[in-house]
Amino acid sequence: MLTKLILAMKTTLVATIVNVIQFKPGPAEEHYDLINDPYEVNNVASAAIYLSALIEHRKAMNDPRRI
Numbered sequence: 519m520l521t522k523l524i525l526a527m528k529t530t531l532v533a534t535i536v537n538v539i540q541f542k543p544g545p546a547e548e549h550y551d552l553i554n555d556p557y558e559v560n561n562v563a564s565a566a567i568y569l570s571a572l573i574e575h576r577k578a579m580n581d582p583r584r585i
Contacts, residue, residue: 549575 549563549572562568578584 547572 545561545563547563548561549568550558551562563572
């Protein structure tokens with residue numbers, strides 16, 4: 519019984535380590551055009567055409583009254 523428990527713990531630990539190693543951080547900022555891309559497939563944060571909307575959203579997120 520104890521051997522099975524230790525084996526299960528080892529398996530879980532190895533799976534966790536593999537998941538951490540495989541994790542790749544995404545972009546620092548995400549912005550989606552929900553009208554043209556309702557499934558949020560294309561991140562448009564770096565597109566110049568959306569810069570004004572992105573700046574407005576940044577200001578809104580930093581506004582202390584939003585809480």
